[in-house]
Amino acid sequence: DLDHCIYCGQCERACPTEPPSIDFTQVPKIHHLKVGAIIVATGFHLFDARLKENYHFGEYPNVIHAMHMDRLLAPTRPYHAILRPSDGKEPNNIAYILCVGSRDKTVNNPNCSQICCMYSIKQAQLIMGALPLADVTIYYIDIRAFGKAFEEFYQQAKDMGIMFVKGRVAKIEQKENGDLIVWYEDIENGGKLCKAEHDLVVLSVGLLPDKEIANVFKDQKLEVDDVGWIKSADENANPVETSIRGVFAAGTALGPKDIPDSVIEGGAAAMQCAAYLSEVRGRH
Amino acid sequence: DLDHCIYCGQCERACPTEPPSIDFTQVPKIHHLKVGAIIVATGFHLFDARLKENYHFGEYPNVIHAMHMDRLLAPTRPYHAILRPSDGKEPNNIAYILCVGSRDKTVNNPNCSQICCMYSIKQAQLIMGALPLADVTIYYIDIRAFGKAFEEFYQQAKDMGIMFVKGRVAKIEQKENGDLIVWYEDIENGGKLCKAEHDLVVLSVGLLPDKEIANVFKDQKLEVDDVGWIKSADENANPVETSIRGVFAAGTALGPKDIPDSVIEGGAAAMQCAAYLSEVRGRH
Incomplete structure (x- = not known):
């Protein structure tokens, strides 16, 4: 990917074949x-999270999307730690918001994106390994753990202490210290508007064609x-x-x-x- | 299917080929x-609904399973009407119970059966056509409308007036007139045990290998x-x-x-x- 290449030449040295399999002079x-x-x-394509304006992605530094978290959790991750963008602090109270850009007519995508529930649960489990003291809350509409062994994986996440809250998140507000206030409809308690504080919010963005x-x-x-x-x-x-x-x-x-x-x-x-x-x- | 053949010979007369394509003398x-x-x-295999003893399938006549309802709704249906088994009355308050034999360790099937949400919603929509005055309530854990256009179909069901109640049904009791009392955990209202009365209960049974x-x-x-x-x-x-x-x-x-x-x-x-x-x- 030339946009991200710094021409350090490490790949070429690691893979010295004749003719060279890595050739920096190639053009499309x-x-x-x-x-x-x-x-x-x-x-x-990933849904562009900026379109959900109430979540302030791209504006509040500690609102990231799930592909960012994937990078933070990867074995080759930067810093070998999960640090929140605004101040490099290790987050200890992380929220996932499911169905960002899915099942949502306001952004012209009524479809379910099928994979967001499961990649979020997977990431949440990995976070429990990387940050054992962190709380993880997943805000969902329905947990669609439909595939083979998905249900067990979901139950395992609950057993690990990951919290699941049924309710679509209405908006996110930012405090001065960078923490975030998540306003949501608490469907499990009669549907009243509630708020919760988190220090990192991960948007589980959906798929678009x-x-x-x-x-x-x-x-x-x-x-x-x-x-x-x-x-x-x-x-x-x-x-x-x-x-x-x-x-x-x-x-x-x-x-x-x-x-x-x-x-x-x-x-x-x-x-x-x-x-x-x-x-x-x-x-x- | 010989178990259900009454040897009326109608199929043979409808399909007179030489050699005959329908031959009653064949043996396996x-x-x-x-x-x-x-x-x-x-x-x-369909899950055997009798194993969920609290639902009294096979004992209470007005507790049927979804394949029975499929027969009652088929274009070639008996009576050309939906009649409840106990007294032949047209039901006007029907309950669907999802995840019967699925996502349920007590019957050794932790898996999601993938199709029950959608066949139940399909049947509920057909019931709205066949019995326009009937109320239909679907008791669910999560609505897994994950496939292409499934979500729209689910939203359409809600728009048609089909009610969705989040909560697993604990037990069913039968009244003297054959009506049924459904006890469920009302998750949308703080998780308290509630009851509702229905005149027909359809168990959305899951799949087993x-x-x-x-x-x-x-x-x-x-x-x-x-x-x-x-x-x-x-x-x-x-x-x-x-x-x-x-x-x-x-x-x-x-x-x-x-x-x-x-x-x-x-x-x-x-x-x-x-x-x-x-x-x-x-x-x-």
Whole structure:
């Protein structure tokens, strides 16, 4: 990723092959290929948390999003510690806000992003390891731990002491010392507006499609749904076929999903693609 | 299905082919085939609702399960009406209880069954069409409307007036007239024990595996998880491969899932199977 390369040359020295597999002189090239079929696997965009103005992401330094936390928790993390951005203090009372940019008509995404519940619970468990004395609270609407062994993972998080509060967060306010006041609807206690104080807030942002894919094909428009995910030819019988013959799709190009589901869809798309090619080439 | 055939012969008359495609004289035959690979797609068993003794399924006539309701709602339904079993009255206050036999360690199934939320919401919407004056209440723990367009479907149900109450149902009692008293933990109001009266209760039963599959293979045991679902060789990288080489799995044999996900997995299994066969047969 050239935008982040400091040309230190460490990678080149670590990987000395002939011809060199790392070549700093390369420039982007466009290749024109003639193909019989295409599998679209664009991946996704993260929801831009600035659009939820009440949460003041980008303005309050201690409101971060989950991909930032992922970096703070990575084995190769900076500082080898979790430090909050405003003052480098180790946070001891962290809030997760789920469904940021998901299930939310005000930002034009009514869909559930499928993965935010689970990546947040995973991070919360890792935080309990990295910061054993920290409190972690997860504000949720519904915990969608639907996949295989997900429910056990969720129950394990509760057993570890991670707190789950049902209620959408209305707004976040910042105190002078950088701590944050989270206002939420306390659904488990009659739905009244409550507040809680946290020293770090993590926004669990949802997934959005790459909207440009609809216009990539020259003579035909690829059909997408209202949000921009690619439409299946038949949601039940043929989920990986698209509106254009010979064009298939897999993974989050079709909608939010996790890694195993994307792998499975990739397999299904490959199968459909092979069947299509042998059909149009007359080889059976 | 011979157990339900009344030998009226209508199907034979409707489908007069030569040789006859419907032949009442056929008996089961075992075929021995030599195959290079196998895809296991056993499907699932429904949870036996009698095991949740507090709900008195099989004892209180007006406690039915969702597959019964599916029959009552089908276009070819008996009576062309929804009648409650005890007295043939049209119910006007129906309760759904979600997670019956799912997310429940007391019946040895900690897993989420993935489909019960959505089939219940679908049925509830159909009930609003069939019985426009009826109230429908859905008792839930979390509404797991995770799939594509599921969230909109859930919101539509709320807009139609279907009531959602967060809380697991503790027990059901029967009144003399056949009406039912549902005791539940009212999580949205501080978690106190509450009761409500309904004239029909539908148990949204979960899915369980066909446990015999582990022992079907002669020389090797197919690895399954604690509940009995087939284990993937690698949950992330290779979800449709099993512990036995050349044996693949798809659909609910691997775990609870809905129709589109099963179709996708079938495609992925077919692809893996073809790749495996061409590998072992030395054709590349």
